[in-house]
Amino acid sequence: MIAELLALVPVQRAGLGLLLGAVALPPIGVLIVGLDIYPVRFAIMHVALLGSAIGLLTGTDPLLWALVLCAVAGGGLAPFATTSAGLSGAMGLLMSLAIAVALLVLSISGVNANGAFELLWGSILSTRPVDLVVLGVLAVAIPALFWWRRTDLSLLLHDRELAACSGVRTGPLTAALLVVIAVSIAGAIKLTGALLVDALTLLPALAARRIGRGLTGMVVASIGIGLVVAVVGLLLALALDQPPGPVLVLLAGVIALLAQLLPMRRT
Numbered sequence: 001m002i003a004e005l006l007a008l009v010p011v012q013r014a015g016l017g018l019l020l021g022a023v024a025l026p027p028i029g030v031l032i033v034g035l036d037i038y039p040v041r042f043a044i045m046h047v048a049l050l051g052s053a054i055g056l057l058t059g060t061d062p063l064l065w066a067l068v069l070c071a072v073a074g075g076g077l078a079p080f081a082t083t084s085a086g087l088s089g090a091m092g093l094l095m096s097l098a099i100a101v102a103l104l105v106l107s108i109s110g111v112n113a114n115g116a117f118e119l120l121w122g123s124i125l126s127t128r129p130v131d132l133v134v135l136g137v138l139a140v141a142i143p144a145l146f147w148w149r150r151t152d153l154s155l156l157l158h159d160r161e162l163a164a165c166s167g168v169r170t171g172p173l174t175a176a177l178l179v180v181i182a183v184s185i186a187g188a189i190k191l192t193g194a195l196l197v198d199a200l201t202l203l204p205a206l207a208a209r210r211i212g213r214g215l216t217g218m219v220v221a222s223i224g225i226g227l228v229v230a231v232v233g234l235l236l237a238l239a240l241d242q243p244p245g246p247v248l249v250l251l252a253g254v255i256a257l258l259a260q261l262l263p264m265r266r267t
Helices: 002-006 009-035 040-058 062-080 084-109 113-121 129-148 150-158 160-165 170-187 202-211 214-240 244-259
Strands: none
Touching: 002 009, 002 214, 009 129, 009 150, 009 170, 009 202, 009 214, 009 244, 040 062, 040 084, 040 170, 062 084, 062 129, 062 170, 129 150, 129 170, 129 214, 150 160, 150 170, 150 214, 160 170, 202 214, 202 244, 214 244
């Protein structure tokens, strides 16, 4: 039965999307963990939800709106990133305003319950070619960014003041990272929805922190875990005839919990 399902084009697109997401998104989780900005994903999720709602209201591509609004939001948060308190306050305000406007837009647009449900929980089997293009670009660009700026990123994630003293332009780099994080979360909305994006971002990164040595090791380990979650999670969802999103989250959560039993490696 699984073989028959895998022969279907929507399932093949979903599988390819998950594989691309498994390469692009776990390194974003490494950034979130390293910068200690866990709440940022909640704020950006709500902004992506707002962008999708605007797309439904205007009859245009929801993904485009989500990408644009998230990029703007990520850049807008950059000035507050000098302190954790300032960034947390800005993210809280952004999250509250974004969800309020998103709910209002959804109400005005008359989106039915199924449409709203897809925004929140994802619709992997409705993955489109344009979604694959976005994920493909992210799957190439994000690992390339880590390799290109690995020294600066290692310093920034270890200690912001040390990075600044070492000549790293921490302000512009942090701003660029926030934009990359925001755009990546927007690109994952189709796969996991606004509420389950942690399945391919934060949870693999939390597990990789226990496995990888140094920034490069964490990134490689997070991608490996992401690929396992994507492949096994999709097959389990097909075998159990259940929505892939929750299955992916549960599998990633189990792996992250098991990884916590391992001793923390020196980074």
